[in-house]
Amino acid sequence: MSFLQARGVVRAYGRTPALRGVTLDVAEGEILAVTGPSGCGKSTLLHCLAGILRPDAGQVTWRGERIDEWSESARSRLRRTEFGVLFQFGQLVAELTAAENVALPLLLAGTGRREARTAALTWLERLGVAEVADAPPGEMSGGQQQRCALARALVTEPRVLFADEPTGALDTLTGEQVLTQLVRLAREQRTTVVLVTHEPRIAAYADREVTLRDGTVDRSGLGLDAPLPGGHR
Amino acid sequence: MTPGTLFRLARAGTRADTARVALTALSAALATLAGLAALTVLAIPTPPATDGNSVRWSLQYTNGLLREPGLRGGLAFALVLLVVPVLGLAGQCARLGAPARDRRLAALRLAGATPHQVTRIAAAETGLASLLGTVGGLAVFLAGRRLLHRPGPDGRLPLPTDVHPAPPAVLAVALGLPLLAAVVTAVLLRRVTTTPFGMVRRARTRAPWPWPGLLILVGLALFAAFRPVGLWYERRHAEPPPWLLPTLLILGALAAMVGVIAGTGWLSHAAGRLLHRYGRRPAALLAARRLTTDPWAGSRTFAALLAALIFGAGAAGIRADFLATIELNHRTGAGMAGSDSFYLGAMDLVDLAVAVSVAIAGGGLLVAVVEGIVTRRRAYAALVATGVPRATIGRSLLWQSLAPAVPAIGLALAVGYLLVRGVFPAPAGGGYPQEVCDAGERLCGDPATRARYTRTEWVPEVTVPPHVPWEQLAWFAAAGLAAVLLTVGVGLLFLRASTTVEELRTT
Numbered sequence: 154m155s156f157l158q159a160r161g162v163v164r165a166y167g168r169t170p171a172l173r174g175v176t177l178d179v180a181e182g183e184i185l186a187v188t189g190p191s192g193c194g195k196s197t198l199l200h201c202l203a204g205i206l207r208p209d210a211g212q213v214t215w216r217g218e219r220i221d222e223w224s225e226s227a228r229s230r231l232r233r234t235e236f237g238v239l240f241q242f243g244q245l246v247a248e249l250t251a252a253e254n255v256a257l258p259l260l261l262a263g264t265g266r267r268e269a270r271t272a273a274l275t276w277l278e279r280l281g282v283a284e285v286a287d288a289p290p291g292e293m294s295g296g297q298q299q300r301c302a303l304a305r306a307l308v309t310e311p312r313v314l315f316a317d318e319p320t321g322a323l324d325t326l327t328g329e330q331v332l333t334q335l336v337r338l339a340r341e342q343r344t345t346v347v348l349v350t351h352e353p354r355i356a357a358y359a360d361r362e363v364t365l366r367d368g369t370v371d372r373s374g375l376g377l378d379a380p381l382p383g384g385h386r
Numbered sequence: 387m388t389p390g391t392l393f394r395l396a397r398a399g400t401r402a403d404t405a406r407v408a409l410t411a412l413s414a415a416l417a418t419l420a421g422l423a424a425l426t427v428l429a430i431p432t433p434p435a436t437d438g439n440s441v442r443w444s445l446q447y448t449n450g451l452l453r454e455p456g457l458r459g460g461l462a463f464a465l466v467l468l469v470v471p472v473l474g475l476a477g478q479c480a481r482l483g484a485p486a487r488d489r490r491l492a493a494l495r496l497a498g499a500t501p502h503q504v505t506r507i508a509a510a511e512t513g514l515a516s517l518l519g520t521v522g523g524l525a526v527f528l529a530g531r532r533l534l535h536r537p538g539p540d541g542r543l544p545l546p547t548d549v550h551p552a553p554p555a556v557l558a559v560a561l562g563l564p565l566l567a568a569v570v571t572a573v574l575l576r577r578v579t580t581t582p583f584g585m586v587r588r589a590r591t592r593a594p595w596p597w598p599g600l601l602i603l604v605g606l607a608l609f610a611a612f613r614p615v616g617l618w619y620e621r622r623h624a625e626p627p628p629w630l631l632p633t634l635l636i637l638g639a640l641a642a643m644v645g646v647i648a649g650t651g652w653l654s655h656a657a658g659r660l661l662h663r664y665g666r667r668p669a670a671l672l673a674a675r676r677l678t679t680d681p682w683a684g685s686r687t688f689a690a691l692l693a694a695l696i697f698g699a700g701a702a703g704i705r706a707d708f709l710a711t712i713e714l715n716h717r718t719g720a721g722m723a724g725s726d727s728f729y730l731g732a733m734d735l736v737d738l739a740v741a742v743s744v745a746i747a748g749g750g751l752l753v754a755v756v757e758g759i760v761t762r763r764r765a766y767a768a769l770v771a772t773g774v775p776r777a778t779i780g781r782s783l784l785w786q787s788l789a790p791a792v793p794a795i796g797l798a799l800a801v802g803y804l805l806v807r808g809v810f811p812a813p814a815g816g817g818y819p820q821e822v823c824d825a826g827e828r829l830c831g832d833p834a835t836r837a838r839y840t841r842t843e844w845v846p847e848v849t850v851p852p853h854v855p856w857e858q859l860a861w862f863a864a865a866g867l868a869a870v871l872l873t874v875g876v877g878l879l880f881l882r883a884s885t886t887v888e889e890l891r892t893t
Contacts, residue, residue, distance in 0.1 A: 205771045205887050226775065233773030244768035248675035260668040261774060289679070306772070 155214065156181040156345065157202060157313060162211035164197050171197040173368040174211065179313075184339060184346040186359035193365040195349045196317050202347060203236055203315040204228035233261055237306030237314040237344075239335075241321040244302050245290040251277060251297075252286040255304045262309065276304035280334055296327035303335055313345045320355060332358055403487060406479055407515040409753065413476035414519025414563055415526065416746070417469045421559040422527045424465035425551035427458050448542045450728050451735065464739050467697055471743040474690025475750040476516075476567065478757070505572050513568030520560045594681055598649035602801055605642025608634050610808035635809075642801050643696055647689045650794040654684035657789035665785075669778050673785030684790035687754040692798040694743035695866050699802025701736040702858040707806070708733065710852035711813045717848050718815045741865070748869040755783065755877030763884035770885040779885070780878045787874050788867075795866040799859050810852075817847035 157179040164172040171194040179185050179202070187195050200206040201213055204220045205228075213221045215235075220228060232238060245254045255273035260266065277283045280300040285293050293301065299319065306314055319335065320328030336358050339346045348359055356362050364371045432455045435442050443453045451461050491504050499507070535547035612634050619626040658677025661670050677684070708729050714720070759766070766779055823830035825839035 200771075200887050203771075229770070229773045229775050231773070232771070236773070238772045240768055240771070244765070244772070246672065246675070246765055246769065247762075248679040249672070250675075253671060253675070257668055257671075257769075257774070258772065260671065261778065266666065 156216060157347075158212070158214045159198065159202060160212040160214070162198070162201050162208045162213065164194075164201060164206060164208050170368055172201070172208070175365070175368070175370055177202075177363060177370065179345060179347060181312075182343045182345055183361060184336060184348065184359045186348045186350060186356035186362045187365060188350055188353070188356045188362055189365035189371070191351060194368040195351070195365055198365065199315050199317050199347060199349045203238055203313075204231055205238070233258055234309060235312045237309065237311035239299075239302055239306045239314065239316040239319045241318040242295075242298075245298055245305075247290055250287045250289055251282065251293065251301045254290070254301055255308050258305060258309045272308055273304070276308050277301065279338070280304050294327075295323050296331060299323060299327075299331050300334070303331065303338075307338055307342070307344070310342055311344060313347065314339060315347050315349075317349045318351070319348070320350075320352075328355070403490075403511075406487075407511065407518075409479035410476055410512060410515040410567070411519035411522065413472050413479060414516040414567065415523035416519075417472045417476070417563055418520045418523025418559055419527055420465050420468040420472065421563070422524070422551060422556065424462040425555050425559070426546050426549060427452065427462045427465065429549045429551045430458060430546050431549070446542055446548065447546065448538060448544050451732055452546055457732065464736060467693075468739060468743060468746075470693045471690035471746040471750065474693070475746055475753070477570075477686065477689070478750040478753040509568040509572040512571040513564045516564035516567035517561075520563050524556070524560055593655050593678075594648075594651040596649075596652050598645040598647075598652060601641045601645030602649065602797075603645075605638045605640070605645060606801070606804055606808055608638030608641065609805045612638075612809045613811060638805065639696075642805055643693055646692050646696060646794070646798050646801050647685050649797060650688055650692065650790055651681045651685040653793045653797070654790035655681035657793065661785065661789055667778075667781075668774070669781035670785055672779070672782035673789060676782070676786050677789060681790075683754075683758075684794065687751060687787075688747075688791060688794055690747035690750050691744065691866055691869060692794055694740055694747050695795060695798040695862055696802035696805075697743065698737070698740035698862045699799040699859060700806045701733060701740060702855040702862065703803045703806030703852075704736075704810070705730070705733045705858065706852040706855045707810045707813065710850040714813045714815050714848060714850045717850070718845050719820065720815055740862070744865050744869055748873055751787075751869060751873040752876055755787070755873050756880050759783070759877060759880050759884050766881070767885045767887065771887060776881055776885060780881060783878065783881075784871075784874050787870050791867065791870045795863055798866075799862055803854070803859065807852075812849050812851040814847065814849040816845040818845055819843065820845045 155178055159175050159177040162172050162175045163170070175194070175198055177198070187198060189195050197206065201208050201221075204213070204215075204223070208221055211221075212219055215231070220231060223231070245251075246257070249257070252270055252273045255276055256264075256266070256269035259269035259272055264272070274283060274286055277286050277300075280303060282293075282297050282300045282304070285297050285301070290298050290301070299322070303319070306316075314335075316335065320332055323331060332355060335346070338344070346359075348355070350356055430444055430447075430452060432442050433439065433444060439445060442455055444455070445453060447453050451457050487508070491508060494504055494507065495501070531547050534545050535543070537543050612631060615626060615634065616631065654677045658674045658681065661674035662678065665671055665674055769779065770776055819842050821840050822843050823836060823840040825835075829835045829839050
């Protein structure tokens with residue numbers, strides 16, 4: 154049984170096609186980079202795989218079940234429990250402290266406040282940002298905010314982490330630090346990662362790279378949809 | 387910057403800007419109509435006293451509120467009070483589409499505009515929209531006068547369509563409102579530093595102090611001083627200066643109103659802290675943090691509603707006093723037949739004005755709720771993408787509105803009622819002898835027999851404390867809460883559209 158699959162996924166925004174029949178398999182525990190130029194459909198593919206968007210045609214299966222047929226609340230529950238999502242920016246709630254932001258998914262799952270806070274502090278500690286636990290996002294640097302967002306994405310110990318240009322808003326050094334932590338923690342937890350990026354340097358952290366071009370998987374180039382030798386394991 | 391450039395830049399904008407301009411113009415039109423209606427009522431001339439009209443009533447009108455010179459001031463005041471929620475609505479409209487406007491103004495800064503020029507552009511936008519509204523309001527007023535000028539068979543008029551407000555006063559309203567709107571915009575932008583990289587709001591982050599409580603007490607004290615001051619002059623057989631008693635009431639009402647509205651900031655903060663301490667669900671946590679981070683949002687949002695409710699509770703207090711007076715008249719046999727129903731009818735009109743005010747304030751609330759959702763759409767979209775149910779965000783918005791609204795509405799009603807109670811003592815009468823003849827109309831009416839059947843009775847001293855109008859106050863509270871719930875419910879319709887994944891794609 155496949156872990157996470159897309160089969161002939163088609164998705165358009167109005168009359169503009171974003172995906173034109175993408176087929177893709179994601180293996181359990183792997184770190185997959187989805188690359189390609191701007192507007193090729195990378196983010197749309199990630200949103201379809203994560204159940205944020207429903208494809209216009211095609212199938213998305215998670216452990217053999219077609220999640221594209223699930224109701225929105227069922228897909229929301231899946232994202233809350235089995236998946237973690239990390240974006241480029243704008244994802245932390247401005248009024249909550251770092252610890253509260255990280256604890257939010259646990260609170261939604263019904264965990265008690267004290268327990269959720271303890272778990273949040275542990276994750277902030279692991280990501281080296283425990284000192285901003287009681288600060289709101291506005292008082293943090295971009296790197297600290299992104300680490301908090303990563304902590305929030307991982308606090309539920311998800312099976313899959315979807316990261317959409319997670320270092321796009323950070324400087325090179327900070328971006329590399331965040332990505333190193335992401336990859337280390339994912340490997341420690343055996344979390345599968347689907348990483349969308351347009352930067353080859355970031356894609357090099359992955360086990361395998363899939364390139365999209367004009368809404369389809371590009372199989373013409375060298376090293377596309379192929380394991381990356383070595384990477385940053 | 388030439389006026390032409392200023393005009394062109396003030397007109398530029400997105401659909402949200404167009405909606406803001408349209409709503410600002412509508413608010414200005416409503417305020418103009420209310421202002422001109424008040425001026426028209428004040429323009430009604432009081433005829434000289436004659437044998438047939440010793441009380442100097444303006445008999446050309448069918449409505450007692452227009453006929454009696456003593457009631458016209460109150461009617462004009464009530465009409466002016468209608469402007470308060472309208473101005474509240476205008477204030478909320480100014481915040482509509484603020485992020486888009488912020489980006490546009492920041493782009494102007496990037497293109498080389500100075501902060502002063504940006505402020506002038508924003509003020510010009512509001513001023514022009516208000517001018518459009520006042521001109522529209524003036525046109526509707528003039529057309530309405532023509533259409534509503536319908537004398538009855540006896541030649542009497544239902545509305546004062548036979549008098550014109552003074553032209554300078556009309557001009558003052560038509561030009562003063564846009565000017566006021568522009569100045570208020572410029573003053574509000576003082577707290578906003580327009581940088582080429584976006585707007586930086588210097589928001590107040592410290593917890594509000596409970597000083598508004600002091601203002602409320604001052605307001606109540608000024609109202610309570612009304613009667614003792616009058617009695618003080620009465621005991622000395624002197625008249626108080628004509629400005630003294632109205633000043634006490636105006637200052638008292640203003641202090642109490644500002645106290646309640648500003649006090650909502652403190653209530654919001656306190657409610658947020660309580661929610662944070664005792665709330666268990668994420669919706670409560672989200673709402674608690676929003677309330678403590680920006681407690682003044684509650685003051686801004688509910689200002690017009692609270693002003694209307696203070697006024698309504700005061701009116702309920704006056705009605706209770708009328709009812710107590712009617713009861714007293716029944717017990718002592720005093721009073722003038724027919725006047726009871728007239729005054730109660732006038733109070734019905736006041737209640738109608740309060741209902742209209744609450745409805746207008748509801749419009750302002752709706753704008754505030756939608757603006758709050760649209761401003762935070764990216765954070766909400768990210769939450770939804772990570773699996774947070776929209777219902778959780780909806781519940782947090784509900785908490786955010788209800789947690790400060792419930793105590794604030796209670797406070798507004800209590801203050802409004804207590805203000806009136808401070809002025810009106812419990813009606814008292816009796817304590818004097820009275821001639822009674824109960825032998826029938828024929829014997830009592832005949833001077834020859836009247837004296838035989840007439841006896842003198844002592845009318846005991848009676849005090850009728852007015853009942854607290856719980857039912858009416860409860861209706862006002864329910865109307866206020868219904869306005870809050872309805873606007874949050876309608877606002878939530880925008881939540882789905884504002885939390886789509888497309889919001890995450892825009893930078």
